[in-house]
Amino acid sequence: MNPPRLLIANRGEIAVRIIRACRDLGISPVAVYSEADRGSLHVRLADHAVPIGPPPARESYLVPEKLLAAARKTGASLVHPGFGFLSENAAFAQAVIDAGLTWVGPRPFSIGAMGSKTESRQRMLAAGVPVVPGMTTPAASAAEVAAFGRENGFPLLLKAAAGGGGKGMRVVRSESEVAEAFARTQSEAKSYFADDRVYAELFVEHPRHIEVQVLGDATGKVLAIGERECSLQRRHQKVLEECPSAAVSPELRAKMENVAVAAARAVEYVSAGTVEFLLARDGRFFFLEMNTRIQVEHPVTECVYGVDLVAEMIRIALGKPMSLAEKPAARGHAIECRVYAEDPGRAFAPSPGRITAVRWPGGPGIRVDAGLTAGDVVPLDYDPMVAKITAWGTSRDEARRRMLRALAETRVQGIQTSVPFFVSLLNDPRVVSNDVSTQFLDTYKFVPPAPEEGQMDLALAAAVLESLEQTKSVRPQTKGAPPAAWRIARPTHGAR
Amino acid sequence: MKFHARFPGSGPSGIALRVEAPPPSYEIETEGRTLAGNARRLGDGVWSLVTLDGRQAEARIERTPDGGMRVRIGAVTFEFDLLDELTARALLATGGRAVRKAKHVAAAMPGRVLRVLVAAGDAVSAGQPLIVLEAMKMENEVKSPQDGIVSGVAVAAGQPVNAGEVLVRFAADPA
Numbered sequence: 001m002n003p004p005r006l007l008i009a010n011r012g013e014i015a016v017r018i019i020r021a022c023r024d025l026g027i028s029p030v031a032v033y034s035e036a037d038r039g040s041l042h043v044r045l046a047d048h049a050v051p052i053g054p055p056p057a058r059e060s061y062l063v064p065e066k067l068l069a070a071a072r073k074t075g076a077s078l079v080h081p082g083f084g085f086l087s088e089n090a091a092f093a094q095a096v097i098d099a100g101l102t103w104v105g106p107r108p109f110s111i112g113a114m115g116s117k118t119e120s121r122q123r124m125l126a127a128g129v130p131v132v133p134g135m136t137t138p139a140a141s142a143a144e145v146a147a148f149g150r151e152n153g154f155p156l157l158l159k160a161a162a163g164g165g166g167k168g169m170r171v172v173r174s175e176s177e178v179a180e181a182f183a184r185t186q187s188e189a190k191s192y193f194a195d196d197r198v199y200a201e202l203f204v205e206h207p208r209h210i211e212v213q214v215l216g217d218a219t220g221k222v223l224a225i226g227e228r229e230c231s232l233q234r235r236h237q238k239v240l241e242e243c244p245s246a247a248v249s250p251e252l253r254a255k256m257e258n259v260a261v262a263a264a265r266a267v268e269y270v271s272a273g274t275v276e277f278l279l280a281r282d283g284r285f286f287f288l289e290m291n292t293r294i295q296v297e298h299p300v301t302e303c304v305y306g307v308d309l310v311a312e313m314i315r316i317a318l319g320k321p322m323s324l325a326e327k328p329a330a331r332g333h334a335i336e337c338r339v340y341a342e343d344p345g346r347a348f349a350p351s352p353g354r355i356t357a358v359r360w361p362g363g364p365g366i367r368v369d370a371g372l373t374a375g376d377v378v379p380l381d382y383d384p385m386v387a388k389i390t391a392w393g394t395s396r397d398e399a400r401r402r403m404l405r406a407l408a409e410t411r412v413q414g415i416q417t418s419v420p421f422f423v424s425l426l427n428d429p430r431v432v433s434n435d436v437s438t439q440f441l442d443t444y445k446f447v448p449p450a451p452e453e454g455q456m457d458l459a460l461a462a463a464v465l466e467s468l469e470q471t472k473s474v475r476p477q478t479k480g481a482p483p484a485a486w487r488i489a490r491p492t493h494g495a496r
Numbered sequence: 497m498k499f500h501a502r503f504p505g506s507g508p509s510g511i512a513l514r515v516e517a518p519p520p521s522y523e524i525e526t527e528g529r530t531l532a533g534n535a536r537r538l539g540d541g542v543w544s545l546v547t548l549d550g551r552q553a554e555a556r557i558e559r560t561p562d563g564g565m566r567v568r569i570g571a572v573t574f575e576f577d578l579l580d581e582l583t584a585r586a587l588l589a590t591g592g593r594a595v596r597k598a599k600h601v602a603a604a605m606p607g608r609v610l611r612v613l614v615a616a617g618d619a620v621s622a623g624q625p626l627i628v629l630e631a632m633k634m635e636n637e638v639k640s641p642q643d644g645i646v647s648g649v650a651v652a653a654g655q656p657v658n659a660g661e662v663l664v665r666f667a668a669d670p671a
Contacts, residue, residue, distance in 0.1 A: 235634075341632075345573055350605055350632040357539050380606055384632045408570060413542065413556055423571040449571045454551065459567040459574040461524055461531045462543045462555035464499050464513050467565075467578055469537060 003028045005048065006104070006314065007071045010082030011061060013371030013385060014294070015042035018080050021310035030076045032067060034060035036379040041371055048074040055381040061085045064092045068099050078317060080104040080310075084383065087293040088115055104317040106216075106292045110267040114290040117161050118199060120267075124287045127266035129259055132278060132286040134201025142182035145200045146175050152202050158182065160189030161197035168192050169236050171203055204286065206437040208279040209233065210245050211291075212260035213301045215312055216269040217322045224257035225305050225327055228274075228297055229434075232425070234348070234441045239418070240425065241336045243300035246396055246434040247279065256285060257327075263290060271316055272298070272309045278438075296338065296388070299367055303334035303392040333396040335403050335426075341384040343416035344446050352378045355386075356414035361406035365392040365399070378415055386417065396434075400426055421446050500584035501565075502577040509588050510579070561604055561659065598641050600650075600665045603657045607631030612653055614664065618646045626664050627651070638663060 006022050007030040008015045015031060019042060022029040031046035036055035043049045050070035053060035060066065062085055071079060079096045081087035087105070090112035096103045105111070114120045118138060121131050133152050138161050139145045149156050149172070158181055160168030168189045172181045182198065190196040209230040216222040229245030230238045248256070260275035267290070274295045276288040298309050305328045312322050342348045354377045360368045370387035372378065378386060389406050393399035407423050424446060425431055451459075502510030517523040519535040522545075533547035541557040556568045560575060567574045611628040614620060625637040626646075647667040651657060 346604075349636060350607075350634060352605060352632060357542060380632055382632075411542075411554075411556065413540070413558075420571040420573065448573060451569075451572045451574070454547075455553070455569050455572060456574065457526075457529070457531050458545055458547070458551075458553045458555060459569055460501055460511070460513060460526065461522060461533075461535070462545060462553075462557055462569075463501070463565045463567050463574075463576070463578050464515060464524055465519055465522055465535050465537070465543060466541055466557040467499065467580075468497065468515065468518060 004078060005030050005074060005076040006078040006080055007032065007067070007074065007076035008042070008046075008080050008082060009061070009067045010080075010085055010087075011037050011040065011042055011371070011382065013369050013387060014082040014084075014296075016045060016371050017369055018082060018310055019045045021308060021314060024308065025311055025314055027078070027314065030070070030074045032061070032070050034381070036377075036381055040376060041373050048076075050074060055379060057085065057381065064089075064095050067092075068095060068101075071096075071099070071101055076101070078102045078104055078314070080314070081293065083291075083293050083296060088291070090115060102317050104271070104313050106267075106269055106271045106273060110269050110273075111292045113267040114292050115162070117159060117163070117289060120289060121287075123266050124263060127262050129263045129266070129287045130285065132201050132204060132288070135199040138197035138199045139182070142179045145172070145182055145198075146178045148200050149175055149178065155203040155205070156200045157203040158185040158198055158200050160185065160193055160195070161199055162193040162195040163189065168198075172200070204278050204280050206281060206439055207231075208245070208247055208436070209238075209276065209288075209438050210248060210256065210279045210285065211274045211276040211295070212256050213295075213298070213309070214260050214264045214269065214273050214275060215307075215309070215316075215322055215324070216264055216271065216273070217316045218270055218319055219321050221322065222261050222264045222269060223322070223324060223327050224260045225301055225307065225324075226330055227253060227256060228295075228300055230276075230297065231436045231438050232431070232441055233438050238297065239338050239340075239441070240422065241297035241300055242396070242399075243304045243334050244330060252283065252285075259285075259287070263287060272313045281437075296385075297336050299369060299388060299390040300334040300336045303367065303390055304330050304332060306331065332392055332394045333399045334390055334392045335396075335399045336388055336390045337403060337407070337422045338385050338418075339387045339389060339410070339412075339422075340418045341378040341386050341415050342418055344418055344421035345416070345448055348418070348421075350380075350384055351416035352380050352384070353415045354378075355412060357411065358413065359409065359411040360387070361389065361409035363402075363405070363409075365402045366390070366406045367392070386412065386415075397432075400432070420448060423449055498581040500579045500581070502579065502584075506576075509584055510577070598666060599668075600662045601626060601638060601641065603629060603638070603659055603661050603663055605629075605631050605636075606659050607636070607657060609651045609653050609655045609657060609663075610635060612649055612651065614646050614649065616646055616648045620644060620646060629657070640664075642666070 005028045008018045019029040028047045031043045031049040032052045033043050034055050052066040086092040090108040093103045093108040156172045158170045170181045170185045185198050186196045212227050213225040229242040232240040263275045274291040277285040279285045341351045343351045358374045367390040391399045391403035497515045499513040500510040514525040522535045524531040536544045543555045546552050558566045560566050565578045607629040610630045620640045621643045624640045627638040629636045645667040648665045650662045
């Protein structure tokens with residue numbers, strides 16, 4: 001009998017991750033690709049691959065009909081959406097099910113219930129889950145937002161009702177900023193999510209972002225599998241995550257896990273999901289949102305709890321009970337760095353281009369989830385994450401030191417990456433002592449690591465040698481033996 | 497063969513580097529010192545250097561968009577202009593004046609113009625945002641490198657641009 005086929009409605013690193021889970025389970029992976037991704041790693045690792053259109057996501061990875069047609073063409077019986085793209089689109093999940101295929105994810109009802117921030121808040125309030133004070137319906141006008149601010153105080157956070165992944169959010173510090181912020185958030189919401197509804201909530205100052213991993217199966221069992229510390233965010237985008245959080249005591253963990261399970265149960269949750277909380281300085285925590293999909297930072301949980309969350313998702317989608325009888329025991333500490341194609345020395349400007357050479361780190365405790373290899377192009381059209389490096393250690397400090405070792409081994413040639421930024425970050429005393437909040441990176445100034453003594457001379461020598469090499473290769477080749485040393489050393493422009 | 501490495505503040509002629517022996521055993525004279533050891537090229541722009549006293553470093557070299565050298569050793573990045581002797585002399589002949597003003601600002605990366613914030617005739621100051629570019633789902637402000645007068649805007653909102661494409665032109669300095 002042929003193994004079942006699973007279509008991955010995604011690209012890059014997460015597509016590669018899902019392909020690996022398929023292989024482990026004896027399932028045949030089917031890739032889809034836009035024209036920008038024809039040669040990508042996820043295509044090369046798959047058994048089948050189907051083109052789905054031009055590079056812009058809205059003409060390829062976001063088109064349900066093309067994905068369903070690809071599944072039909074290849075005989076795939078399962079569809080895994082990964083994260084981003086259509087992963088939290090209830091209509092797509094329903095279309096997959098209506099086509100007679102198996103959706104590897106939660107029920108469309110759960111996605112829909114958690115997908116609208118206003119609806120999810122109402123459900124959470126009803127389920128006794130604590131939430132941040134905020135508007136229960138989208139704001140009809142800037143004046144309504146201003147009134148809410150006068151009543152609950154500033155700062156406020158303006159959010160797209162259909163938002164996610166840090167897009168379409170804006171902090172409003174005073175009433176005078178409301179009008180412009182409302183207009184801009186609305187316009188961003190419209191362009192990112194085709195939905196310009198916006199609402200406001202109280203902005204908790206210097207909170208931590210702590211999220212709880214949950215896993216539910218069709219038998220009705222829901223487990224919480226520890227928390228992740230995701231406070232280090234830039235422009236509301238996570239850059240470094242840890243499991244567990246050094247700020248969460250065993251008592252607090254138990255409390256948060258119980259609330260997370262209640263939140264998941266309130267929407268009859270099946271599959272892997274994440275309940276996000278804001279943890280205030282005083283220990284209170286508030287429900288932020290539930291991500292009804294696999295999370296980018298799932299590897300830190302996998303390292304500490306010894307689970308394969310993606311494989312569990314597939315198992316559960318096939319109607320089997322999860323393989324875990326109970327929450328596994330935690331072991332050690334894990335840290336993940338999201339390596340982006342950006343230049344930390346130039347205000348994190350995007351750095352797209354071709355990767356000419358790459359060396360990923362290895363050795364004890366290191367896991368690399370990369371979507372790209374040498375020769376691949378980081379396309380302009382998608383998220384600029386090139387890899388996730390995860391370091392595990394018996395303690396937080398061992399994980400941190402192993403991460404520094406891994407970053408020192410990492411080489412990505414041809415583009416700039418955020419690796420030097422992580423080296424500085426992981427040496428910052430406040431990061432070492434875990435004295436951070438979600439606002440930490442707003443004021444963090446990346447200072448490039450200072451050269452060690454003698455390094456400048458090495459850099460000069462290397463530059464001169466490379467320059468000689470390049471001059472040599474453009475010079476007309478002479479037949480016979482290569483020029484002797486003295487000829488190269490001689491001035492080439494001596495006619496003066 | 498002689499080179500000049502110019503850093504911000506290193507003066508118009510920079511640091512002189514004279515190659516006395518090419519790889520694999522390199523020897524470079526500079527400012528009365530000798531940088532020497534064994535060099536091996538491991539790929540495009542990737543070198544392993546072992547100095548005479550046994551220090552090892554893996555260096556990665558790239559050209560910056562403006563033609564400079566970017567050398568990375570570990571997490572440390574060095575950037576400088578490496579000029580051959582001819583170019584260095586030509587620059588010196590201009591009297592080593594401060595850097596001449598740019599005639600235009602070009603896109604550092606491919607993207608799409610979201611907003612144009614200036615128009616021809618505008619007086620702008622160094623650091624002032626000129627254009628907002630969208631690349632890789634992010635908005636990036638293109639700032640003015642200098643004080644000056646905008647003589648023309650070469651792009652319009654919504655337009656895709658390539659790396660190196662001129663965005664804004666400056667009027668010639670009256671001085």
